[in-house]
Amino acid sequence: MRKLISSVSPHVHSPLTTQKIMLDVVIALLPAGIASVIIFGLRALLVIGVCVAVCVFMEWGFEKICKKENTITDLSAVVTGLLLAYNLPVEIPIWQAVFGSVVAIVVVKQLFGGIGQNFANPAITARIVMMTAFSGTMTSWVIPDGVSSATPLALMAKGDMSSMPSYLQMFFGYRGGCLGETCIFALLLGGVYLLVKRVISWHTPVAFIGTVALMSLVCGKDVPYQLMAGGLVLGALFMATDYSTTPPTKWGKIIFGIGCGLITVLIRFWGNFPEGVSFSILIMNILTPYITRLTRSKPFGVGGGKR
Amino acid sequence: MKLHGIKVQHKKNTSDLPPVRLPVPDEVGIPMSMHIGKPAKVVVKRGDSVKVGQVIGERDGFVSAPVHASVSGTVSKVEDMVMSTGQKVPVVFIKSDGLNEVYEGITPPEVNDYQSLVEAIQLSGVVGLGGAGFPTFVKLNVKELDKIEEVVINAAECEPYITSDTRTMLDKPDYIFKAIEACRKFMGIKRFIIGIEDNKKEAIKVMKEHAAKTDGVEVRVLPSIYPQGGEKVLVYNTTGKIIPKGGLPLDVGVIVVNVTTLAFCAEYLETGMPLIEKCVTVDGSAVKHPANVIVPIGTPIENLFEACGGLKCEPAKIIYGGPMMGIAVPSTDTPVLKMTNAIIAMDEKEATPPKTTPCINCGNCLRHCPFRLDPKGIMSAYNIGDGEALEALNVDLCMECGCCSYVCPAKRPLVQTNKLAKIKLREYINSKKEEGTK
Numbered sequence: 001m002r003k004l005i006s007s008v009s010p011h012v013h014s015p016l017t018t019q020k021i022m023l024d025v026v027i028a029l030l031p032a033g034i035a036s037v038i039i040f041g042l043r044a045l046l047v048i049g050v051c052v053a054v055c056v057f058m059e060w061g062f063e064k065i066c067k068k069e070n071t072i073t074d075l076s077a078v079v080t081g082l083l084l085a086y087n088l089p090v091e092i093p094i095w096q097a098v099f100g101s102v103v104a105i106v107v108v109k110q111l112f113g114g115i116g117q118n119f120a121n122p123a124i125t126a127r128i129v130m131m132t133a134f135s136g137t138m139t140s141w142v143i144p145d146g147v148s149s150a151t152p153l154a155l156m157a158k159g160d161m162s163s164m165p166s167y168l169q170m171f172f173g174y175r176g177g178c179l180g181e182t183c184i185f186a187l188l189l190g191g192v193y194l195l196v197k198r199v200i201s202w203h204t205p206v207a208f209i210g211t212v213a214l215m216s217l218v219c220g221k222d223v224p225y226q227l228m229a230g231g232l233v234l235g236a237l238f239m240a241t242d243y244s245t246t247p248p249t250k251w252g253k254i255i256f257g258i259g260c261g262l263i264t265v266l267i268r269f270w271g272n273f274p275e276g277v278s279f280s281i282l283i284m285n286i287l288t289p290y291i292t293r294l295t296r297s298k299p300f301g302v303g304g305g306k307r
Numbered sequence: 308m309k310l311h312g313i314k315v316q317h318k319k320n321t322s323d324l325p326p327v328r329l330p331v332p333d334e335v336g337i338p339m340s341m342h343i344g345k346p347a348k349v350v351v352k353r354g355d356s357v358k359v360g361q362v363i364g365e366r367d368g369f370v371s372a373p374v375h376a377s378v379s380g381t382v383s384k385v386e387d388m389v390m391s392t393g394q395k396v397p398v399v400f401i402k403s404d405g406l407n408e409v410y411e412g413i414t415p416p417e418v419n420d421y422q423s424l425v426e427a428i429q430l431s432g433v434v435g436l437g438g439a440g441f442p443t444f445v446k447l448n449v450k451e452l453d454k455i456e457e458v459v460i461n462a463a464e465c466e467p468y469i470t471s472d473t474r475t476m477l478d479k480p481d482y483i484f485k486a487i488e489a490c491r492k493f494m495g496i497k498r499f500i501i502g503i504e505d506n507k508k509e510a511i512k513v514m515k516e517h518a519a520k521t522d523g524v525e526v527r528v529l530p531s532i533y534p535q536g537g538e539k540v541l542v543y544n545t546t547g548k549i550i551p552k553g554g555l556p557l558d559v560g561v562i563v564v565n566v567t568t569l570a571f572c573a574e575y576l577e578t579g580m581p582l583i584e585k586c587v588t589v590d591g592s593a594v595k596h597p598a599n600v601i602v603p604i605g606t607p608i609e610n611l612f613e614a615c616g617g618l619k620c621e622p623a624k625i626i627y628g629g630p631m632m633g634i635a636v637p638s639t640d641t642p643v644l645k646m647t648n649a650i651i652a653m654d655e656k657e658a659t660p661p662k663t664t665p666c667i668n669c670g671n672c673l674r675h676c677p678f679r680l681d682p683k684g685i686m687s688a689y690n691i692g693d694g695e696a697l698e699a700l701n702v703d704l705c706m707e708c709g710c711c712s713y714v715c716p717a718k719r720p721l722v723q724t725n726k727l728a729k730i731k732l733r734e735y736i737n738s739k740k741e742e743g744t745k
Contacts, residue, residue, distance in 0.1 A: 004622065004623065004624055004625055004635065004636065004637060004638065004639075005623050005624040005635065005658050005659070005660070006624075006635045006637060007624070007635055007660050008720060008722060008723040008726070009626075009630075009631060009632050009633055009634065009635075009707070009709050009712075009722060010630060010631045010632070010709030010712050010713050010722065011624065011626055011630040011631075011633065011635070011651075011653065011658070012315065012316075012467065012630040012631065012657075012713065013660075013661050013712070013713055013715075013718055014313075014713055014714050014715075014716075016671075016714070016716045017661075017664075017716050017717075017718070018664050018665075018667055018716045018717050020716070021667070021669070021716055071664070071665070074664060076667075114665060115664075115665050115667060116665045116666045116667040116668055116717075117665070243667045243668045243669045243670070244667060244668045247670075248668060248669065248670020248673060248674070248683070249670065249673065250674075296673075296681055296684070297679040298679065299552070299678050299679045299680050299701045299704050300310065300539065300543075300549065300552075300677065300678040300679055300704070301539065301549050301550055301551045301552045301554070301678070301704065302552045302701055302704065303552075304551050305548065305549045305550050305551030305554055305558060305559050306547075306548060306549040306559070307548055307559050307560060
């Protein structure tokens with residue numbers, strides 16, 4: 001008779017896999033991608049395609065060279081590619097998009113050990129590198145009718161309220177900005193999908209967006225504009241909820257979200273940059289191990305029992 | 308505070324099937340260690356003839372249990388064998404004469420006070436039949452009886468597939484309540500709580516009917532969230548009491564006893580027949596007709612499959628107990644033990660462990676741990692051999708329920724790591740003690 005399999009319990013497992021989680025994130029990002037093509041035209045599709053293709057190729061290539069097990073089927077590189085593309089202006093030169101993708105996958109993710117090991121969000125860090133390296137092309141925005149313009153946040157920073165888009169235009173994404181961040185409606189669709197599928201929990205997005213709303217109110221800013229402008233919704237739903245680079249605990253997520261919100265308004269209202277979402281998430285990424293340690297719950301029955 | 312857990316598929320396919328008694332096997336192999344503690348000492352030798360209920364292994368040391376012949380016949384050999392726990396223990400093989408003659412010494416024990424009750428339970432050879440195998444008399448042997456506030460009867464049966472406790476509640480409710488009466492009479496315990504998961508509607512009905520006729524018995528219906536039947540979890544969910552880390556239910560004035568163990572105790576007090584047979588659930592994807600069977604202890608598990616219409620295919624994995632905490636056995640000639648409540652035979656598809664991928668820090672493990680441990684943190688600390696961190700992470704609290712491994716999307720062997728980390732932590736604590744004494 002054949003040899004019986006001998007393995008440690010449990011002998012059953014949930015059907016959930018990393019690949020299924022990443023597939024859900026890809027599905028949740030699709031509405032914003034479709035919106036970007038409708039709003040900014042086919043070039044958006046080109047940028048998205050290039051970023052995804054290069055990210056996946058670099059992941060495959062790096063692991064091949066390092067003789068590591070291939071992980072492209074877990075779809076995490078696809079997610080990184082999508083997120084990076086969504087954080088770029090539609091007119092970004094293709095070679096710069098390629099450069100950003102290489103930075104995201106090779107420098108930020110693989111050099112730290114690949115999926116789950118990187119401490120900073122690859123897409124966000126690559127975006128910040130690109131903002132520093134290509135500050136011209138990274139901040140030249142195209143509004144949907146084809147005329148280049150400043151983003152709502154840049155307009156607000158200059159005090160130019162006359163050329164601001166309406167709330168409705170903002171909600172459906174007809175404004176200048178990175179290609180995947182503008183259509184709030186599409187992003188919310190994706191966010192609700194992730195919440196329903198329990199891929200993400202409400203803690204970080206609510207804490208993040210809530211803090212920005214509260215601080216805007218306190219500082220006398222136009223709250224709806226502050227919430228819909230910039231990359232806040234994209235960041236709060238899809239990047240501040242990244243598993244590898246954010247705390248896994250409930251209170252950790254809330255602290256992470258509040259921290260992101262505070263740093264975002266700090267940069268937006270008093271900093272040199274009009275937008276602070278990327279920086280806020282990166283800074284909080286760095287604090288993540290400490291937040292996790294501080295918010296770990298006390299195990300059951302430790303420190304005495306209760307009659 | 309709510310304790311976390313997981314929703315597993317119940318697969319209670321056999322709860323409506325009354326147990327079927329199998330024909331006496333040709334030969335049984337009875338290990339001397341079917342309990343926590345020191346193995347019993349063999350008192351028979353090759354060629355001896357034995358009868359049903361006769362002692363073949365004597366209790367050795369305080370925490371130990373006697374072992375009895377489960378069939379009548381001749382001792383064919385006494386051999387050391389490696390058990391699935393890795394322990395090497397003597398096994399007494401008895402060739403059955405098919406007559407099932409009962410040993411002459413079998414008479415109902417005389418119980419008239421607490422001491423004689425404990426003594427009787429000790430002689431019955433009964434151990435925790437929920438799967439743990441802790442000698443029951445040790446549990447009942449309490450120094451300060453008046454500190455016991457309640458007995459929690461574990462009828463949660465939270466593991467998938469297993470229905471042998473459900474059958475006890477349906478088939479032997481009288482014995483359960485006779486045992487309750489005995490505890491009340493001889494131990495002075497006033498409060499009894501029966502904890503049952505809500506997926507056992509029939510059993511709940513039967514228990515409630517009986518409880519209505521008895522003073523001080525509550526039936527607590529609990530949500531079917533695994534591991535509801537974990538000792539500390541059950542005590543907390545039925546009484547609100549928190550058993551301290553490293554402590555026992557006794558520390559909070561509770562005795563926890565499995566429902567089948569309890570029913571057996573009453574049956575023993577009535578008949579004097581020690582623990583020689585078990586009701587076992589036989590199920591799993593490789594089994595043709597899942598069933599509950601009653602077999603003598605020591606019956607090779609392949610006999611059980613034959614009784615269930617055989618197997619659909621060659622089994623790829625066979626488990627003692629449930630799929631969450633059960634132990635994979637090396638071959639089909641391994642015997643049914645005292646605490647065996649189920650034998651699960653899995654086909655290739657069900658048995659093949661999923662592929663392990665890198666941890667993505669999703670936090671599922673720590674959000675589902677009933678004891679709020681951090682399996683991911685433990686894994687990291689174990690991998691770098693950090694004993695101090697393992698101590699701070701309280702890995703020794705882990706009951707190895709398997710929730711973390713179950714929910715992990717990367718299919719990491721977290722329970723396995725926790726088991727290894729516990730050993731590592733013990734080494735660390737010992738070396739720290741040694742340094743202290745130097």
